Amino acid sequence: MSENKKIAKELIEAIGGTDNVSSVTHCATRLRFIVNDEEKIKKDQVENIQKVKGAFFNSGQYQVIFGTGTVNRIYEEVEKLDVNSVSKEEQKKEAGKQGNRLQRSIRTLGDVFVPIIPVLVATGLFMGLRGLLMQEQVLALFGLTPNDISENFLLFTEILTDTAFVFLPALVAWSTFRVFGGTPIIGMVLGLMLVSPVLPNAWGVAEGADPLLFFGFIPVVGYQGSVLPAFIAGILGAKLERWIRKRVPEALDLILTPFLTLLIMIFAALFVIGPIFHVVEEYILQGTLTVLELPLGIAGLLIGFLHQLIVITGVHHIFNLLEIQLLEKFGNNPFNAIITASIAAQGGATLAVAMKTKSTKLKALAFPSSLSAFLGITEPAIFGVNLRYVKPFFMGLIGGAAGGFAASILGLKGTGMAITVIPGTLLYLNGQILQYLLVNVIAIGVAFALTWLFGFSDKQMKKEN
Known part of the structure; x- marks a missing residue:
């Protein structure tokens, strides 16, 4: 066998x-x-x-x-x-x-946003590479200065870095229709309508351009980069499509169902859903910024400590929405550096267990689990090692708090999302790489030292077993 x-x-x-x-x-x-x-x-x-x-x-x-x-x-x-x-x-x-209603809701949110993340990861990497190439020190290696870079080249880089966020409502509406049982292509077209070039550009309006006024009091703009209006419109649109499909004759389904769905939903999205949830989106963003701007590194301390506790509950997909908003609004993501510290710290705690134990089986489990955490995936480290022996997990939380504190004090801001620790270095090529490495060293070092000194022993392992 x-x-x-x-x-x-x-x-x-x-x-x-x-x-x-x-x-x-x-x-x-x-x-x-x-x-x-x-x-x-x-x-x-x-x-x-x-x-x-x-x-x-x-x-x-x-x-x-x-x-x-x-x-x-x-x-x-x-x-x-x-x-x-x-x-x-x-x-x-x-x-x-x-699961309960909250668990089901968060799981659904994850189902919507997880398929979108790869293109946002790619966009973040493009931003990081552009930041690296545009640094004076790097250009000097080729005998160039920023003034020597052609406008055409800069426009080309903007295609790489801006497209996903300009058409983000189309991606969100497509994925939401898919998850809620609608026809994905109808969702995509609805999302594209929200960023139609005939509407005033959202970023232009933010800089002083006038929105369109309908009925004399409803301001209508494009929703470039917005998430919530497209998400809510996607949910309602998918349900509306299914409701219409059940009631129209089969012979007319191909014509009437998409026609009525798009007609009703674009009215609702532009005149009701968009204005309301764009305001809600702004409040969520401002709340996130308020936490991230807490003085003296408190934000990093709190988020760095709590993040992996939230991960084990399975509701951490909610943070995807916040990170997307940060990137769309400011072109950077301070949240990424802090959660990187919390992830790296769990890997540091697991590495300490691997090096301290004399158990061959535990070594064989802990070494690859720590490597997995250093590549950004903590589940093997958390569930396979740290939570099993309890103390290493809490030492990892302390290491995450220390690294998160350092990230806040240093003002680290990634150019993307969804990749952390070793792969995450690509998000900090715009002059922040040394600070990023320092934050990871602090998180890993604190978690490793505390676990080695106080968090694990083979005697404790035998007692647990």
């Missing part, structure tokens, strides 16, 4: 057998089970299986961490055991019925 086949068999037995597994799928690092009876899972037995780096319940799923590459091979063996494997979308729908 191959090693992976043996692991798969032991895992299914520990979860309660094939009869207890409603469905299974996998993502980049984890097997995701929906089980019939949580009480039948032998959790300690699961976590002691070879190659398992941790296991936990989240979003209605029992998730077992194996890591990239390994998870695919284990999944192939699990499929051979007559377990009901389903697509990610099918399982997402099943899991979506579980």
